Amino acid sequence: MPDETTIHTWVLLARAGRTAVEAVEAELKAAGLPPLGWYDVLWELERADDRALRPFEIESRLLLAQYNLSRLLKRMEAAGLVDRRPSTEDGRGHIITITEAGAAMRRRMWPVYARAIEAAFGARLSGSDMLRLSALLERVVRGAEEA
Amino acid sequence: MPDETTIHTWVLLARAGRTAVEAVEAELKAAGLPPLGWYDVLWELERADDRALRPFEIESRLLLAQYNLSRLLKRMEAAGLVDRRPSTEDGRGHIITITEAGAAMRRRMWPVYARAIEAAFGARLSGSDMLRLSALLERVVRGAEEA
DNA sequence: GCGATTTACATGTATCTGCATATATACTAG
DNA sequence: CTAGTATATATGCAGATACATGTAAATCGC
Numbered sequence: 001m002p003d004e005t006t007i008h009t010w011v012l013l014a015r016a017g018r019t020a021v022e023a024v025e026a027e028l029k030a031a032g033l034p035p036l037g038w039y040d041v042l043w044e045l046e047r048a049d050d051r052a053l054r055p056f057e058i059e060s061r062l063l064l065a066q067y068n069l070s071r072l073l074k075r076m077e078a079a080g081l082v083d084r085r086p087s088t089e090d091g092r093g094h095i096i097t098i099t100e101a102g103a104a105m106r107r108r109m110w111p112v113y114a115r116a117i118e119a120a121f122g123a124r125l126s127g128s129d130m131l132r133l134s135a136l137l138e139r140v141v142r143g144a145e146e147a
Numbered sequence: 148m149p150d151e152t153t154i155h156t157w158v159l160l161a162r163a164g165r166t167a168v169e170a171v172e173a174e175l176k177a178a179g180l181p182p183l184g185w186y187d188v189l190w191e192l193e194r195a196d197d198r199a200l201r202p203f204e205i206e207s208r209l210l211l212a213q214y215n216l217s218r219l220l221k222r223m224e225a226a227g228l229v230d231r232r233p234s235t236e237d238g239r240g241h242i243i244t245i246t247e248a249g250a251a252m253r254r255r256m257w258p259v260y261a262r263a264i265e266a267a268f269g270a271r272l273s274g275s276d277m278l279r280l281s282a283l284l285e286r287v288v289r290g291a292e293e294a
Numbered sequence: 295g296c297g298a299t300t301t302a303c304a305t306g307t308a309t310c311t312g313c314a315t316a317t318a319t320a321c322t323a324g
Numbered sequence: 325c326t327a328g329t330a331t332a333t334a335t336g337c338a339g340a341t342a343c344a345t346g347t348a349a350a351t352c353g354c
Binding site: 001002003005006007008009010012013014015016017018019020021063114115117118120121122123124125127129130131132133134136137138139140141143 | 148149150152153154155156157159160161162163164165166167168210261262264265267268269270271272274276277278279280281283284285286287288290
């Protein structure tokens with residue numbers, strides 16, 4: 001059973017994660033831009049080999065539920081930010097690529113995203129504290145991956 | 148603009164918070180219990196004076212959107228876990244109290260919740276690291292409250 | 295090389311959330 | 325007082341999410 005400190009820290013972690021994301025989402029929305037999930041997909045695609053990924057690859061990288069990603073990609077395709085073509089190697093599979101409009105959208109989102117991170121989060125900790133936090137969270141996240 | 152470490156830490160924070168919550172939600176669901184939000188409301192009520200709070204008080208303590216809480220309370224009332232009566236002091240207001248069934252539900256949820264925290268989170272950090280993480284998150288959360 | 299299982303992805307349906315707005319009461323200025 | 329504004333709560337509607345399940349192709353066991 002967890003001790004008091006662990007419980008308190010867990011609650012803080014949940015709250016800090018939620019408010020951090022909400023702050024960024026609010027800025028994106030205020031700027032008339034799509035939500036964070038769209039950015040994540042665009043970014044994964046842009047840095048992938050050939051700017052292309054299979055849905056199941058995006059799913060595992062972003063820890064999204066399969067049905068959730070399926071519909072997210074449908075919306076992004078409808079918005080013209082990604083393209084979809086059947087995989088030649090795997091008859092079940094699709095290949096998702098980022099369009100030029102998708103890359104442009106990601107470039108428009110980034111400064112808003114970055115400024116929101118700095119304002120809602122970066123400004124609150126010194127560089128060395130940020131490194132300490134990073135190291136601790138890294139261990140929390142890595143532990144979760146195993147399970 | 149944020150530096151690389153800040154961005155990386157922000158992403159870790161968002162991911163750690165989300166997976167931490169999801170791990171607990173999954174355990175609650177597997178045990179046939181209501182989601183975390185219900186627990187939070189029950190807990191706030193139980194530790195409040197007279198085990199009663201106005202909706203707007205719950206809202207500010209849990210950082211919930213007003214319309215979201217309104218509907219959450221409706222569901223919990225339908226499930227018999229809370230009671231609602233009009234406020235005598237404020238004609239606009241309601242007073243929410245926890246029922247005996249609500250208190251019993253919270254007691255049933257707690258061990259599942261606690262075990263999930265320990266497994267998904269507590270076991271990954273030593274006691275002293277947990278204290279360090281707590282102190283850092285505290286500063287992140289406090290900063291967010293100001294804004 | 296064929297049935298059984300697994301993997302990749304989609305979708306119907308129910309529930310939840312967000313947004314805008316409604317309703318009613320309280321407060322405040324003059 | 326009264327008009328205007330602010331606060332407390334609810335709700336119609338649209339969009340997003342969760343769950344269960346469907347479809348199709350790949351892989352595995354024998």
